[in-house]
Structures are given as structure tokens and as C-alpha cells.
Amino acid sequence: MSDSLLGLDEPAQPRDNAYRVLARKYRPQTFSELIGQDAMVTTLGNAIKRDRLAHAFLLTGVRGVGKTSTARLIAKALNCIGPDGQGGPTIDPCGICEPCRAIAEGRHIDVIEMDAASHTGVDDVREIIEASRYSAVSARYKIYIIDEVHMLSKSAFNALLKTLEEPPAHVKFLFATTEVNKVPVTVLSRCQRFDLRRIPAELLAEHFAKVTQAEGFEAEPEALALIARAAEGSARDGLSILDQAIAHAGLEGEGVKADAVRHMLGLSDRGAIRTLFGLLLEGDAPGALASLRGQYDLGVDPQAVLRTLLETVHAVTLAKLGTQASSGQSAEELKALERWAAGLSFPALHRLWQLVLRGHDEVAKAVLPIEAAEMALLRVIHASQLPDPGELARQIASGSVTISGGAAPAASPGPNGTATPTSLGQLADYLEEKRRFQLATQVRDYLRPVSFDGTEVEFAAARPLPFDFMKELGAALKELTGTNWKLQCVDVPAQAMTLREEQAANEQAERDAVLASPMVAAAMQAFPDAELIGWSKTGS
Numbered sequence: 001m002s003d004s005l006l007g008l009d010e011p012a013q014p015r016d017n018a019y020r021v022l023a024r025k026y027r028p029q030t031f032s033e034l035i036g037q038d039a040m041v042t043t044l045g046n047a048i049k050r051d052r053l054a055h056a057f058l059l060t061g062v063r064g065v066g067k068t069s070t071a072r073l074i075a076k077a078l079n080c081i082g083p084d085g086q087g088g089p090t091i092d093p094c095g096i097c098e099p100c101r102a103i104a105e106g107r108h109i110d111v112i113e114m115d116a117a118s119h120t121g122v123d124d125v126r127e128i129i130e131a132s133r134y135s136a137v138s139a140r141y142k143i144y145i146i147d148e149v150h151m152l153s154k155s156a157f158n159a160l161l162k163t164l165e166e167p168p169a170h171v172k173f174l175f176a177t178t179e180v181n182k183v184p185v186t187v188l189s190r191c192q193r194f195d196l197r198r199i200p201a202e203l204l205a206e207h208f209a210k211v212t213q214a215e216g217f218e219a220e221p222e223a224l225a226l227i228a229r230a231a232e233g234s235a236r237d238g239l240s241i242l243d244q245a246i247a248h249a250g251l252e253g254e255g256v257k258a259d260a261v262r263h264m265l266g267l268s269d270r271g272a273i274r275t276l277f278g279l280l281l282e283g284d285a286p287g288a289l290a291s292l293r294g295q296y297d298l299g300v301d302p303q304a305v306l307r308t309l310l311e312t313v314h315a316v317t318l319a320k321l322g323t324q325a326s327s328g329q330s331a332e333e334l335k336a337l338e339r340w341a342a343g344l345s346f347p348a349l350h351r352l353w354q355l356v357l358r359g360h361d362e363v364a365k366a367v368l369p370i371e372a373a374e375m376a377l378l379r380v381i382h383a384s385q386l387p388d389p390g391e392l393a394r395q396i397a398s399g400s401v402t403i404s405g406g407a408a409p410a411a412s413p414g415p416n417g418t419a420t421p422t423s424l425g426q427l428a429d430y431l432e433e434k435r436r437f438q439l440a441t442q443v444r445d446y447l448r449p450v451s452f453d454g455t456e457v458e459f460a461a462a463r464p465l466p467f468d469f470m471k472e473l474g475a476a477l478k479e480l481t482g483t484n485w486k487l488q489c490v491d492v493p494a495q496a497m498t499l500r501e502e503q504a505a506n507e508q509a510e511r512d513a514v515l516a517s518p519m520v521a522a523a524m525q526a527f528p529d530a531e532l533i534g535w536s537k538t539g540s
Contacts, residue, residue, distance in 0.1 A: 023239040026211055028069050029104060031077070031091055035207055035235065036199035037066060043194070045091035048077060053089070054192035056164055056173040058149075060180040061196030064234030067176035070196065071145045074174055075111045076103045079139040089140070099139055110139035116151040125156040129163050132171045141172050149175040150182035157184050164190045198233025201225065207235065208242050217246055218255035226261045241265070263299070273308045274336050280309075280380050281340070288377050293370075302373035306360040313356060316340045317349045347518065354516035355380045355509075375505070378497075383509035420481055424449040424459065425499055434480055439473055442466070444499040456486040462498045465489065 028034045031041045047053055057074065059067040073093070080093035080100050093100050102108035112131075114124070128144055136142040146152075152160075164173060164187065175191065177183060199207075205221070205228040212219040227245060231238030245256045248264050272295055279288040295305055319334075320341035344352075359376025366372035421427040424447060431440035446465055450458040455477075470487055477485040497505065514520050 021240070022211060022215075022243045023064075023236045026214075026239060028066065028073065029095055030093065031073055034066055034070060034073065035203050037070070037196055040070070040194045040196065041091070044074065044077070048089050048091050051089075053078070053172070055167050055171070056175070056191040058175045058177070058180070058183070058188065058191035058193045059196060060177050060193065062198060062233060063178055064231075064236030064238075065196040065199060066235065067178075067196055068145070068147055070194075071147075071174040071176055072103060072111075074172075075108075075141075075143045075145065076100050078141050078143065078172060079103065079108075079110070081140075108139065110136040110142045111145065112143070113145045113147065115147050117148045120151050120153050120156060122153065122155040122159050125152070125159045129159065132163060132168060135168075135170050140170075142170055143172045143174060145174045145176070147176045148178070149187075150177045150179045154184075157187055161186055161190070199231075199235055200233075201228040201231075204228035204231055204233075204235065204238050208238060211239065211242065212246070212256065215246065217249070219245075220256065220258045222258035223256045223261045226258060226265070230265055270308070270333060273305070273312060274333065276305070277309060277312050277340075278336075280377060281344075283381050285378055285381050288381065289374055292373060292377060296370050296373075302369045303360060303363045306356055306363055306373060306376065309356050310353065310360060313349060313353050316344060317346070317353075320344070320346065320349070350518070350521075351383065351513055351516040352380065354521075355383055355512055358512065378505055379509050379512065382505055383513050420455070420483070423452055424457075427457075428499055430480075431476070434476075436476055436480075439476055442469060443473075444503075446498065448498050450490055455481075455483050456488075458488050458490050460491075461489055462501075 031044070034041065057071075059070055061067055076093040076095075076099070077091055078089050080090055081087050081097045082090075083094050083096045085097065087094070087097075095101070095104070099108060103111050106113070112128075114128070132142065132144070134142075167173065173191075175183075175187075180188070180193075180195075205224045208224045208227060209219065209221075212224070223245065224242075227238055227241045230241055241261075242256075245261050245264060248260055249256050272291065276288060276291040276295075279291055292302070292305060296302060315333075315337050319337040356376070359373065359379065362376060363369050363372045421430045424443065428440045428443040431437075431443065442465075446462055446469070447459040448462050450460055452458075470489065474485055474487050477483070477487075
């Protein structure tokens with residue numbers, strides 16, 4: 001028996017019941033189903049009622065807000081003939097007549113869709129110009145829908161201009177683009193432009209709730225709110241995420257859970273972020289780093305943590321202004337925001353925003369993202385201990401900048417009457433005072449303090465120590481203080497930084513605080529090429 005008789009050489013036939021993704025299944029079929037674009041729908045409705053239809057429309061907006069769907073709806077509205085075949089253009093196409101059904105199914109001979117991304121040349125536009133001279137075959141208007149029109153070449157745009165300005169009465173052009181700035185002004189001036197807005201998260205969440213109900217699934221309101229925020233105003237992106245979330249929920253009928261969505265998207269748990277934010281405000285460096293590492297171990301991207309921290313700072317600022325809370329915020333979150341808003345000033349919030357934003361950008365470009373995130377959080381903590389930015393700017397102007405945090409404890413006298421250091425910083429200063437410059441530099445660059453108890457010192461090495469470092473340091477301290485010192489390099493990670501790292505972090509935090517101050521920020525904005533130079537912590 002031949003293979004042809006077995007049907008092995010025949011292509012597989014598509015199934016009529018093949019699954020369609022939600023973004024296609026729930027594409028709006030009427031203007032009433034088009035969410036978030038009420039102003040445009042009102043304008044179009046009035047234009048149709050008064051018979052003041054433009055010959056060319058330009059639809060612009062971010063991905064997934066409904067540009068192509070709107071173009072198809074306009075095509076249906078202009079060509080609808082009603083269930084009885086006697087109707088005219090209407091903002092509420094019936095969806096029953098042959099033109100409506102053919103346009104919805106993409107098979108109407110007089111509604112031509114072209115993707116400018118793959119038809120960029122002047123020859124493609126010449127075909128449109130030649131075909132536009134002939135009347136529509138069966139529809140009221142011959143309609144050309146050109147998607148991503150900004151991809152057309154310069155010569156293609158030029159070839160289209162004359163026809164676009166004075167098209168035949170039976171022709172309408174509908175252009176869609178995500179990058180309207182790339183469309184020549186000569187084309188823009190010949191079109192009626194509609195800017196489709198990002199869809200608010202609240203409307204998206206409501207829409208997704210209807211979709212999940214229609215699909216026979218349950219979803220937690222918080223889960224839908226998370227998906228709506230992740231969609232960033234795009235209905236198509238949100239439906240794609242919802243599709244994934246439903247598949248992620250499995251077959252057990254558990255529904256779409258907020259924790260599952262958060263895990264799927266790699267988002268930070270908002271409760272964990274509130275804890276981390278509180279630790280930052282308290283200046284608890286070990287706790288903040290442990291909280292960050294905990295989220296990192298769960299698979300959360302460090303950049304996502306900093307992004308959520310930015311959202312938190314923004315939410316606290318809005319709470320301080322007294323704006324209406326978002327519908328997706330829990331009672332615990334609202335209570336925390338009100339508490340922080342009452343305790344933080346606007347300058348402090350602006351400084352927090354600038355510091356976290358800078359950290360977010362650094363993590364995005366860092367070779368070691370989690371380490372960069374940790375350093376960014378430490379910078380936030382150190383900057384929180386500095387004076388108010390306005391006061392700091394006045395101190396810089398007067399040359400009297402001071403470092404907050406208080407003076408280090410005085411060194412205690414040793415057995416021979418010589419002052420004995422009581423901290424690693426004092427030890428480095430002591431060695432420098434006694435002209436042991438190389439040892440002082442090595443202490444500052446290599447050692448991270450673990451414990452300092454009299455003459456018993458434990459530290460961790462930030463980098464490999466020189467072979468004879470321990471021997472030389474012990475001998476020098478015995479000679480200088482007359483006491484045997486017990487020095488031990490322990491093989492455990494130290495929470496503290498080296499003295500050099502701490503100095504650099506403090507200076508960077510001070511610099512960031514100065515740049516974040518309203519006065520300096522205004523100066524930098526007025527003079528974009530200006531730089532902060534010739535400044536140090538001593539005010540020089």
C-alpha cells in the first residue's frame with residue numbers, strides 16, 4: 001500500500017476547535033468593548049453622525065492598546081449595512097451583515113491590511129496608489145489599513161503624499177504606529193490623529209476579571225491587580241500574562257493566585273518589600289541585606305526589588321500629598337504608607353527616590369547584580385544619616401561640612417602609657433601616626449572588622465593578605481604598645497565593609513545627597529553639562 005493512500009504525504013488539517021490565545025479570542029468586536037478609549041470613540045461617533053469623516057486616520061499609542069483593533073472597527077463602522085442591508089455608516093456596527101462578518105474574519109476584498117514592516121518600499125506603495133483608483137468591489141469604502149506605518153521608507157512616504165492629500169472619495173486610509181515621531185510631518189498634517197492612551201490598571205483588572213469568569217476560572221483580585229500592573233497599560237500584554245497564569249494554575253481548579261502570579265513574574269512580595277523599606281528607614285544594614293538576599297534566594301531579580309522600592313517611595317509621596325489610594329492596595333499597605341508619610345519629609349522622599357533610582361540603573365548595567373543592589377541599599381542607609389539636603393548645601397557653601405554619626409571613642413591608654421586603639425579605624429590611624437604607613441594602608445584596604453576586644457582582634461580578609469602581613473602587624477603592635485596582640489583572620493563573611501570601602505560609600509552618599517538636594521538638582525537641570533567637582537567631605 002502506498003504512502004499516499006495512507007495519507008502520510010498529506011498536510012495535517014487544522015482543527016476547528018484549535019485553542020486561541022486570550023489576546024485573539026477577546027479582541028474587541030465593537031466600540032463598546034474597546035476599553036480605555038472613550039474620548040476617541042466619542043469623537044468618531046460624532047464625526048459619523050454628522051458625516052464629517054476624514055479621508056485618513058492615524059492611530060498611535062504603545063503596544064497592545066488597540067490600534068489595529070480600532071482600525072478594523074472603523075472599517076466595520078464605515079461599511080456596515082445593517083441586518084436588513086439598508087443601513088449606513090454607524091458607530092455601532094451590527095456585526096451580522098456580510099461586510100461586518102467579512103471584515104472581522106479578515107477576508108473582505110475591499111479592506112486591505114498591509115504590514116509596513118515587511119512592505120517598506122516605494123513599489124509596495126505604488127501598488128496601493130494604482131489600486132486606489134478603482135472603486136470598491138462590494139463595500140461602501142475601499143479601506144487600506146497600514147500597520148507600523150513608520151517603517152515605510154522615505155521614498156515610499158513621498159510617493160504616498162499626493163494620493164493621501166486628495167484620495168478618491170471611495171478610499172479611506174487607516175494608519176497605525178507605535179512610533180509617531182518617525183512619521184514625516186507632511187504625512188501627519190494630512191491625517192486625523194488619535195492618540196490611544198495606556199489603559200488604566202483598574203480598568204484592565206476589571207476586564208481580566210470578566211475574561212477569567214468567561215473562561216470558567218477563578219482569580220484572586222490581587223492576582224489580577226498584579227497582572228494589570230505588569231501589563232503597563234497594554235491589554236494584549238495583560239491577556240498574554242493572564243493566559244500564562246491560567247496555564248500555571250494547572251488542572252486542579254485552584255484558580256489564579258496572587259503568590260503564583262508573583263512567582264511567575266519574578267515580582268517581589270509586597271509584604272517583604274515593606275519590611276525591607278522599613279529596615280532601610282531604620283538604618284539596619286545587616287537586616288536590609290539579609291532581607292534582600294532572602295528575596296534573591298527565592299528567585300526575585302534584584303532589579304525588580306529596587307523597582308518595587310521605587311514604587312513604594314512614590315506611593316509614600318502620594319500618600320503624603322493626600323491623593324486617593326489605589327484600589328489594588330491592601331489595608332496593611334495603606335496603614336504602612338500613612339505611617340511613613342507622616343514620618344518622612346518631602347526632601348527626604350526626594351532624596352530616597354534619587355538614591356534608589358540610581359541604584360536601579362546601576363543594577364541594570366552591573367556585572368554582579370546582587371552585589372550592586374547590596375551596595376545601593378547600603379548607600380541609601382548611609383545617606384539617611386546625613387543632614388537634610390538643604391542644610392547640607394548651606395554647609396557646603398559656607399565650607400563647614402561635617403560628618404554625622406558622632407566621633408569615634410577615644411583610645412584607651414596601654415600598659416606603657418601609650419594610647420591603645422579600640423577599633424579598626426583607630427588602629428589604622430595609630431599605625432599611620434607611628435609612621436607605619438604600609439601597614440596602615442593594608443589595614444584600611446584588606447580588613448573587614450568582625451570583633452575588637454582589647455588586644456584581641458578578629459577580622460575577615462576582603463582580599464588575599466600578603467604572606468607575612470599577620471607576622472609584621474603583630475610585631476609592630478607589640479613594639480609600639482608593649483603588649484602581645486592576638487590577631488586572628490577568620491574565614492566567615494563579615495557584614496562590615498573595609499575602612500576604604502566605608503569611606504568611599506560615605507563620600508558617595510554625601511555626594512548623592514548633595515545632587516539630590518532641591519537647590520543643586522535645580523542647578524544641574526538648568527545646566528545639563530555641569531558637574532559637581534572640587535568638593536570633598538571636608539568642604540574643600
